[in-house]
Amino acid sequence: MSDHKYGEPVDEGTVGHPVTSADDAVASAHEGLADAEAASRDVVAPDPATDAAAYDRDAAHDRDAAVTSAEPVVEPGSSHSGYSSAASEVAAEPVAPAAPAAHGGMYADDPVDEAYVPGAYSDRTDAPTEVVAPAVVAPAAVAPAASVAPAPQPIFVQAPEAPRPRGNRGAAGLIGLLATVAFALLYLAAALGLRALGGDVTTSNVGTEASSALTSWWFWVPVAVFFLAFWLLGAIINRGRWGHWVIFGLFVGAASYGGHLLGQLFQAPFWQLTASQGQQVVQDQLLAPLAIVAFVVGRELTIWFGAWVAARGKRMAELNRESQREYERTLEAGPRIQQA
Incomplete structure (x- = not known):
């Protein structure tokens, strides 16, 4: 039991775990989501149909790792600050809401190394295969053909026939x-x-x-x-x-x-x-x-x-x-x- 008495202000330095404000937690979560979205745009997602089993395992893993509930954080000096020190110790650090499954299901305050891609995570111990976006080759510019004036067509004119002399x-x-x-x-x-x-x-x-x-x-x-x-x-x-x-x-x-x-x-x-x-x-x-x-x-x-x-x-x-x-x-x- 802590020596802290009911009704007295709680010093943040005396508690076993430092209490983070709600604004900082929300800001940290937003930064993590922004980083995850930026990383997901840089990586080309493969076809989910090529690795359906791995995608199912990742989805089950995301569901197990998701936070089922989050309790509100009690600010020092509030009307509910009269709980015992044990209750203060039990209170967990403010946690950002769970990220959607499309972003890997990681906590907001955890460092984000890379964006989650469906089918990219599996039980294999070998390193993930690097996905290279196909290079887009611009079509070669074709210079317009120079217009060539048509050659004049010869006109054939039948020569007049010599007159046949009239006989007698x-x-x-x-x-x-x-x-x-x-x-x-x-x-x-x-x-x-x-x-x-x-x-x-x-x-x-x-x-x-x-x-x-x-x-x-x-x-x-x-x-x-x-x-x-x-x-x-x-x-x-x-x-x-x-x-x-x-x-x-x-x-x-x-x-x-x-x-x-x-x-x-x-x-x-x-x-x-x-x-x-x-x-x-x-x-x-x-x-x-x-x-x-x-x-x-x-x-x-x-x-x-x-x-x-x-x-x-x-x-x-x-x-x-x-x-x-x-x-x-x-x-x-x-x-x-x-x-x-």
């Missing part, structure tokens, strides 16, 4: 048909006239003789030869001048003369004649009046109808030159893009 051969063939009709009429009239001079053709049988001539070889063979000779000459001269027709019309006349001789051989007929007989037929027709008529008519018709062919050929030549000049002007101007 087709027109020469058509005009040759008209010249052939004229040759046939003149040749037939000459044949009937010569036979009329000999008394073979009269006004009563002129129609019959004409119809007979139209179905004979001697008439159609020279007519066909004239047309072929005229058209061949027109194909050669093409857009040539009229002088070419005047000069080379002799060949058409000669072809007509030969056509007359060939017609007489077909009329014989030559396939039924011997060589001497065929030669005799040719000799009799060399200076025959109808043979001379075939030569003269063939040449004259070639000259006059050839003038028609030459005139058209001249127009075609002018059109060809104009087309060529237009083509050259188009090439000099260069390609042009048509705007839609």
Whole structure:
């Protein structure tokens, strides 16, 4: 028993354990909680599912170590300070309220070494594994690609086609048909006239003789030869001048003369004649009046109808030159893009 009497003030130095004020205890508890929270932010908590058994043991340990109750601290000189010294000795030092289980369940006035992490405390005697926070690597800055101007696309322009020269051969063939009709009429009239001079053709049988001539070889063979000779000459001269027709019309006349001789051989007929007989037929027709008529008519018709062919050929030549000049002007101007 202490000599302290009831009602007398108690000296703090005389009590077995010094009495701490409530403000100091609360301040100490707050400091401990602040330190525990700061330490818990520095440590990365592992996944609780990886060590569930250890977490259960730690939770049981926290529940056993928690303070079940705390009595208020009696200040010296209060109305309750009349208790015996034994009661004063029994009174424990002010204890801060128990920390939540999330902070390890330690007393507020105990020194806090490190924050409690669920699953970090276990029965093992080996040192706890240091948890290293994964390093965060900042993505590398990617410089924006420099904008490259698109290369100009080539524009393909189709070159104009050279003008095709206009020919005159087709027109020469058509005009040759008209010249052939004229040759046939003149040749037939000459044949009937010569036979009329000999008394073979009269006004009563002129129609019959004409119809007979139209179905004979001697008439159609020279007519066909004239047309072929005229058209061949027109194909050669093409857009040539009229002088070419005047000069080379002799060949058409000669072809007509030969056509007359060939017609007489077909009329014989030559396939039924011997060589001497065929030669005799040719000799009799060399200076025959109808043979001379075939030569003269063939040449004259070639000259006059050839003038028609030459005139058209001249127009075609002018059109060809104009087309060529237009083509050259188009090439000099260069390609042009048509705007839609």
